[in-house]
Amino acid sequence: MTRLFAILLTAIFAATQGVAQGGPLRIEITEGVIEPLPVAVPDFLPETPEAATLAAELSRVVAVDLTNTGLFREVPRNAFISQITSFASPIQYSDWKAINAQALVTGSVASSGGRVTVKFRLFDVFSEAPLGEGLQFVATEASWRRLAHKVADTVYSRITGEGAYFDSRVVFVSESGPKNARLKRLAIMDYDGANLQFLTDSSAIVLAPRFSPTGDRVLYTSYESGQPEIYVLDVATVGKRKLPTTGGMTFSPRFSPNGQSVVYSLSQGGNTDLYKMPLVGGTPVRLTASASIDTAPSFSPDGSQIVFESDRSGTQQIYIMSANGGDARRISNGAGRYGTPVWSPRGDLIAFTKQNKGRFHIGVMRIDGTEERLLTASFLDEGPSWSPNGRVIMFTRETQGASGAPGLYSVDISGRNLRRVATDSAASDPAWSPLLR
């Protein structure tokens, strides 16, 4: 009996030895680090001598685009061990590994007859291989910054997997003058603050401009007729026309995703409701009919739903309804007041302004109202606008006091990388264009 038992025990022991051995070692990694990825952007090489300054500036714009996302960190150029002297020559990966550059962008620039050609390659240093194919972009000399943004977009997308967003513009309200006599005019600039142009003069107060889905037109509200009215402005020609609405004050306009209709608020007899109208004119369709203020509408990317702000429950909250109007369901649930909802271009999140206990916040929540996250808090934050890839939010922040002034800020949806967008003057009400073609 005991000998049989002993034999069984040894057999089991032997069997477990056999099972434990053999097969690869398996481990699970569940935690990592979150840090900017070091990327090296040596100066792009000029193929012709006159392209030298342009090549250097182009590579600077690429490096700044990447660093300002907060996801990348540029390896300083004075730390480079080997230099890129020829676009076609092979890369000495060990030199780049030594300075911990995990990605390397090389490029060359040629300029002739007012046209600029940029070629670039992206390398994954630690895998010692190119990441994707090299690409070439061509543009007029005046649009050289767009070339840099396109290069940076490709690098960004290949490494992170996010969609591109650098090649885009922002329309906003540029403000000047003292607080009690503010002058406001519409302005448009590249997302990074370059190439600023004014679209209106300061003769009338203008508010809340919004881009069309193709980025060629802007809807905005103006007081030039004495009461708030909606205008459509063509960005290329800077020509504008009033939207043929009737019946009262209209404001808070937004394009539908197909660019054919406008949804807006109409205020009549003390009541404000949402209406939809074809851009070219026609009969407006009433979308809400409640004895409350319904405003700040925003379409879902597929155009089937509208999210808006309403105080029908007593305080401003966020509601979602079908794009044809009808019943609306409330999705905001926390303490405080919610407003200016904007649907993300990815369709997964809604950004909003929240007011609670005397402070303002920009936040995001899922479209069913869950997983609300506040990204900022300050004296006055409002009016979020999404980047074309749904990763970054730009908004207005105003500082308090008599000398307080509004400025544009952007923040990553993780809450990191809150930074000011450089504008020459005070600025508010930003609207981010879609990716330029």
Add this chain to the structure above:
Amino acid sequence: MASGPAISGAGHGVLLVSLFVGGLFQPAQPEVFDTADVALISAEDFAALTSALPQSVPDPEPETVTDVPLPEAPEPDAPSTVPEPEEPLETAEPPPAEVPEAPDPAPEVPDAPVPDPEVTEDTQILTQPDTPTLDTPVPAPLSETPAPLDAPRVAPTPVPETPPAPEIAETPTPRVVPEEDSAAVAEETPQAAPEEATTEIVTEAETPGSGAPATSLRPVARPGTTKVSAPAPEPEPDPEPDPAPEPEATETASPDTDTDAINNAVNDALTGALETPAAPLGPPLSSAEKDGLRVAVQQCWNTGALSTEALNVTVVVAVAMGRDGKPDTGSIRLIGSTGGSDTAASQAFGAARRAIIRCGLNGYNLPVEKYEQWREIEMTFNPERMRIK
């Protein structure tokens, strides 16, 4: 005699000289007695450590005893945290979130430029073991004191998640203050912030029991293992019946040699078992060794530059290792992924691959005598806890 006063004078002179030389009129040396090493930092230093703000550090005042600055510390912290609140409101509470920062700068050597001089100076005054004991237990109850001040930031969050909260809070807390200040500080802090997050996350991962049991239980139910190990158990039952009839035979033959027969049978079974595997595999890797590998790879697994979609993808990566502990970069391959599109999976694979290569440049710390155990490694990278929701 005239020599009387002379003798007296000489004697007095000798006495006086000896007293001067002998040290009676010198100040008494302080008595030497046993002292315990105590970390002495001023309130400002402690506030600087816990809030990681680039504040100027005055000379540490020796009279501030360790216990006294601690109640004061949250107060200098509190006004400094008020302008900070631009952070994701998954923070449980900022002082506990800030607290883990304090031990981190001291033992680690982060790239954070400005806090560094303070920290390295203080490490001479601070004894390393004291820093964790100072900070970890005491501020935790004290965190309740500034809570009413911090409530406006915490309250609006309807869905707080405490386990990942300190990690995520880590990153913005040091970053947020500079966002109000000059660009120079903002430039520095993005470097500082990730370092804080890095150490924080690694530290949490190193807490015992966080991952060890899961890894050791893993090898059992995979189809891969059953293929390899199936032949191994099969030979086992074969030797088993063989020794079984043997002792029976010997038993019937000679009942007196029962114990001998058992011993023989046991020996036969053991040698049979140990001989069946092709190579001597040796004992399995201990969980400490597996944890060491896991932590080493974790430090290089950077999820900061991944898309939100790629953060939903779990990838399984296989790698062949050389005897020196260095991974064979050509052998790194993706063997499975769950969740997300193919693009997102390739992004996640890229990050995992970089992690394995970067931290394996000098070879991983694995025991050479157990090389057969870790010659092939399959790593599962699960970003569940790193996700942006």
